[in-house]
Every structure is written in C-alpha cells, then in structure tokens.
Amino acid sequence: MKKFETIKEKEVIKNYKKFEYVICELCNKQFDDEEFNEEIYDFNESEVKCRIGQSYPSDSFGDIYEIDICPKCFVEKLIPWVESQGGKAKVTNF
C-alpha cells in the first residue's frame, strides 16, 4: 500500500501527490524504497508485479497486479513460500 501526501500550493490551483513511503502488505511496516542519501550507500528494493493482457502494435491493455512488499519480507517470507511450492529463487550479484 503506497501512501501519498497531498500537497496544496497557494498560488497555483493544482494539487499533486508526492511520494512519501510504502507500507508492506505483509508486515504493515513503512519502508521507503525510493530514498537516496549521498552518505548512505546501502539500498534495498523489492518488487512483485504481474501484467496480464493483450499487446498490439497500436495499443495494449490489461491488468497489472502489484504487491508492495518490503525487502525483509521478500527474503524471509516470499522466497520461503515460493520454495515451499517447489519453486526456486534466482540470486544474482550486481
């Protein structure tokens, strides 16, 4: 569940949503997957997304399923569940 703060500008009649943080669907803890700090070189990202639909040269349509899950739950809950179903997580270095 992504939470957004509504920003109201005084002179311009326009509201927009500024990304604040993400709440993990499994542990309900807040995590910021877009934070960047020049002094901190660690980062943790996770993404679970599925797109199902049709794609044509002129147009495409369908549904996007997305689960906001923190990196800790990804490693400690999702991967063990996938492996319990007979799957295997692929781990690569970057």
Ligand SMILES: [Zn+2]
């Ligand atoms: Zn979590």
